[in-house]
Amino acid sequence: MEFKTVLSFCPYCGCGCGLLLEVLDGKIVGTLPSKTSPVNQGKLCIKGWTVHEFITSPNRLTQPMVRQDDALHDSSWDEALHLAATRLKEIKEKHGPDSIGVLTSAKCTNEENYLLQKFTRAALGTNNIDHCARL
Amino acid sequence: MSTKIKEAVRALLTEGKIKGFLGLREEKGNIMPYLFCDPKELDALSLGDWKKPGDTRYPLNQLMIKLAMAYPNETFAVLIRGCDERGLKELFKWKQLDEEKIVLIGLGCPDELAKACECEKPFPDSLIDGPKGEKVDSQKVAQVEGMDLDTRLQFWKAEFNRCIKCFGCRNICPMCFCNECSIEEDQLVGTGEIPPANPTFHLARAIHMVGRCIDCGLCEEACPADIPLRTLYKKVGEIIHQEFGYKTGLSVDEKSPFNIIEVK
Amino acid sequence: MAGLAAVFGSGAMTNSIEEIENADCILIIGSNTSVAHPLIATRVFRAKAKGAKVIVADPRRIPIILQSDLHLQQNLGTDVALINGLMHIILKKGWQDQTFIDERTENFEELKKVVEHYSPEKVSEITGISVEDLEKAAEYYAKAERATILYTMGITQHTTGVDNVKSLAHLAMLTGNLGKESTGINPLRGQNNVQGACDMGGLPNVYTGYQAVVDQAVKQKFEEAWGATLSDKIGLTATEMFPAVLNGKMKALVILGENPVVSDADCLHVEKALKALDFLLVIDIFKTPTAEMAHVVLPGAAFAEKEGTFSNTERRVQLLRKAAEPPGEAKPDWQIIQELSSRFGYPMDYASPRAIMEEIAKLTPSYGGITYDRLQGDGLQWPCPNTEHPGTKFLHQGRFTRGKGLFSAIEYKPAAEMADEEYPFQLTTGRVHVHYHTGTMTRNSPSLEREISECFLEMHPEDASELKVGEGDWVMIASRRGSVSSRVKLTDVAGRKTVFMPFHFLESRANILTNPTFDPVAKIPEFKVCAVKIEKMDRSDKSISSPP
Numbered sequence A: 001m002e003f004k005t006v007l008s009f010c011p012y013c014g015c016g017c018g019l020l021l022e023v024l025d026g027k028i029v030g031t032l033p034s035k036t037s038p039v040n041q042g043k044l045c046i047k048g049w050t051v052h053e054f055i056t057s058p059n060r061l062t063q064p065m066v067r068q069d070d071a072l073h074d075s076s077w078d079e080a081l082h083l084a085a086t087r088l089k090e091i092k093e094k095h096g097p098d099s100i101g102v103l104t105s106a107k108c109t110n111e112e113n114y115l116l117q118k119f120t121r122a123a124l125g126t127n128n129i130d131h132c133a134r135l
Numbered sequence B: 001m002s003t004k005i006k007e008a009v010r011a012l013l014t015e016g017k018i019k020g021f022l023g024l025r026e027e028k029g030n031i032m033p034y035l036f037c038d039p040k041e042l043d044a045l046s047l048g049d050w051k052k053p054g055d056t057r058y059p060l061n062q063l064m065i066k067l068a069m070a071y072p073n074e075t076f077a078v079l080i081r082g083c084d085e086r087g088l089k090e091l092f093k094w095k096q097l098d099e100e101k102i103v104l105i106g107l108g109c110p111d112e113l114a115k116a117c118e119c120e121k122p123f124p125d126s127l128i129d130g131p132k133g134e135k136v137d138s139q140k141v142a143q144v145e146g147m148d149l150d151t152r153l154q155f156w157k158a159e160f161n162r163c164i165k166c167f168g169c170r171n172i173c174p175m176c177f178c179n180e181c182s183i184e185e186d187q188l189v190g191t192g193e194i195p196p197a198n199p200t201f202h203l204a205r206a207i208h209m210v211g212r213c214i215d216c217g218l219c220e221e222a223c224p225a226d227i228p229l230r231t232l233y234k235k236v237g238e239i240i241h242q243e244f245g246y247k248t249g250l251s252v253d254e255k256s257p258f259n260i261i262e263v264k
Numbered sequence C: 001m002a003g004l005a006a007v008f009g010s011g012a013m014t015n016s017i018e019e020i021e022n023a024d025c026i027l028i029i030g031s032n033t034s035v036a037h038p039l040i041a042t043r044v045f046r047a048k049a050k051g052a053k054v055i056v057a058d059p060r061r062i063p064i065i066l067q068s069d070l071h072l073q074q075n076l077g078t079d080v081a082l083i084n085g086l087m088h089i090i091l092k093k094g095w096q097d098q099t100f101i102d103e104r105t106e107n108f109e110e111l112k113k114v115v116e117h118y119s120p121e122k123v124s125e126i127t128g129i130s131v132e133d134l135e136k137a138a139e140y141y142a143k144a145e146r147a148t149i150l151y152t153m154g155i156t157q158h159t160t161g162v163d164n165v166k167s168l169a170h171l172a173m174l175t176g177n178l179g180k181e182s183t184g185i186n187p188l189r190g191q192n193n194v195q196g197a198c199d200m201g202g203l204p205n206v207y208t209g210y211q212a213v214v215d216q217a218v219k220q221k222f223e224e225a226w227g228a229t230l231s232d233k234i235g236l237t238a239t240e241m242f243p244a245v246l247n248g249k250m251k252a253l254v255i256l257g258e259n260p261v262v263s264d265a266d267c268l269h270v271e272k273a274l275k276a277l278d279f280l281l282v283i284d285i286f287k288t289p290t291a292e293m294a295h296v297v298l299p300g301a302a303f304a305e306k307e308g309t310f311s312n313t314e315r316r317v318q319l320l321r322k323a324a325e326p327p328g329e330a331k332p333d334w335q336i337i338q339e340l341s342s343r344f345g346y347p348m349d350y351a352s353p354r355a356i357m358e359e360i361a362k363l364t365p366s367y368g369g370i371t372y373d374r375l376q377g378d379g380l381q382w383p384c385p386n387t388e389h390p391g392t393k394f395l396h397q398g399r400f401t402r403g404k405g406l407f408s409a410i411e412y413k414p415a416a417e418m419a420d421e422e423y424p425f426q427l428t429t430g431r432v433h434v435h436y437h438t439g440t441m442t443r444n445s446p447s448l449e450r451e452i453s454e455c456f457l458e459m460h461p462e463d464a465s466e467l468k469v470g471e472g473d474w475v476m477i478a479s480r481r482g483s484v485s486s487r488v489k490l491t492d493v494a495g496r497k498t499v500f501m502p503f504h505f506l507e508s509r510a511n512i513l514t515n516p517t518f519d520p521v522a523k524i525p526e527f528k529v530c531a532v533k534i535e536k537m538d539r540s541d542k543s544i545s546s547p548p
Ligand code: SF4
Pocket: A010, A011, A012, A013, A014, A015, A016, A017, A040, A044, A045, A046, A047, A048, A049, C036, C037, C038, C039, C040
């Protein structure tokens, strides 16, 4: 038996409210506002209060998928990553690095954004990287 | 940090009388609800004081209901203050928790906190540590009562106008345990608008607090619009006391005001 | 953030969220604060309770106006005229902070010259705001000891977005409302880690911490650190990428957690571009409409299922803790990226996000003092150059990043697409309180869907009666780019001939209509104004369960 609350931060707007995820035996069962967070001081808006709902949604992706005969099919990580790396390599060789573009995410962490721009610049060899925040 | 509470919990855990103790844990400056199952973890126990006494209180009773639902046969201990004990008494009455399966670890509140809460009884009967403080009369209710009817309505409407409909008051409330909540229903309080129907949204909830609200103040602390919700629900409590002689959470045996209505 | 960068040399919220509650005057412009940034609205409520004057400038009667002392209902796209008008009045009355102007800014004369032409009468004509209200607003703002400005996309999503932001910055400089507590100019970021994505170099022209890709010294530093040859050619922005695909220059796209099929202006065009790609890789937590079009889809982890940091709108870097495992075979995105990179031939082998942050701190002066150990409490606000530095609560104290604050002359230009005979309505887009961006997360949340589950078009009752449509009727809304259908909601929230639609709904994609014409500098499309025509649809309410 394990019940704990884990400090995290709201994935919605830029306020960055601190919240506590209630975790019962490894499953997220609820959300509470963090009372010690300087931004929100124990309060949240309706979106923050309900973050556990989308995390545990049955619609979450659980498996890599590759396109075959015009439809997406479940695949293994190995197959999907191999295909992605190979196709990107082929396109870079044939059309040059600037024929590839990357859209990074305002929803992902700093570390992930850093890695993706590093991959774009150091591996793909282009500065074609942007995110949808101007949008 | 209270050694009395720690020792009481340690004894319960080592003797196997409880499966776990639902309290607060301090971890690098953050204070969070946690179920202590191992006595070794108790060094990190917190009583919810941070910048001011009692300013990191969480709805432990509400989490207790979730735990009891997942583990109906286990016995747990829970950290409680005066208001939480009042809450448990009502929760037993409303059959949300089983009295036999809960051990109360009581903590009394210091005067400073009792004053801020304008608390009816700032300590639990099952007091293990902390002071047995004095009752503090409510001035905030009297202040609003002092306004004439029209001014009072305008006052409340202006306060409610800030509501962003976060449902935080309901979400954090240890006494809001309904499976389906009527203030979410479009037919009862229109959905999709902020501020929500003024004053319907707030009065609907205030009415539900009859015989439920144990005046813990968590709702007001969670309100992003700083609406004086506690004053509103205190008034509800006062009316119930005046009309039916019922004090919410005072005893497990006293019948709820709904019963009294029937008798009358 | 190009506007702020041009004026001050750096672009971010100048002050902190907690400081807002101690301002004496708050100018909220183009921000539906209580809907889009509720916990910032909290600070506005508190400031108001302490006696601050709150001015809301917005074409719509948004909820925060209930807390305002003054609502300026400017015509869509006339912000520059409005701000020039305010500056005109301030200069005329001598309310400017001359010491601040003399000591900390340059090019003041140029501003003065252009503002000269914006008499209250002329501005009233352009914006539709009365002269009296303009004067009141100028007085509230200029006479406050501490005045602060809050703005969001309502300011930036215009062809004149950069001009709008610069104008606001000028207004703050003119009155000395910078570099002090509870003042400043504060862009409220719409998505939780936009600030972080920018800080981390998720932009075509800069590496982390806004270090320019064209700067040879910077390039050399990164080449050495990364062991790779880097390009010093500025890349394409998101809005430039889709046309590049259609003209055959761009062949492959990698999209991490974004959904341009719903979020981007003229999204039918985007859809066409995605179809034309040789290869599309999407990493996401849901099967979004964008993912549906991919050749390979990789399942990522949600924020609660991994470690990492987010940087909020006040530059505060905060540490996420892992609460649960990702579902099925899904993996944290940082692991996915490093596996992809290794297979591509550029090996990456970080043990954890902590190790990645160590590398970021080494290469990024403004994050130099940020370590996971130091983030345990309240987080840290950058700039935080070294491990002894406590972080920075507000920017520009004593000096701007570029030295002196730069004034410039900005003339009002009307929106790129104005209503005309064929398209007589002006459409503006925005958010509703329960949904977020393209709805991939919020629309998978039952509590939020219960509040609002369907798109709507807000229309003035008088316009509606002319079109003979009533509450809940279906209408077809068409712009020069495409058409969508939606139900009508009657409200006088906006003036006549101005309609509003939220952009979260796939069934009624508002962005089919919006204008991709973008600001020449920031390359942000004009989401906030486009011309549309509206026709009643001939279908009875019950005959359709979802829009066509
Ligand atoms: S809880 Fe609401 S205000 Fe806070 S970050 Fe999330 S969306 Fe923004």
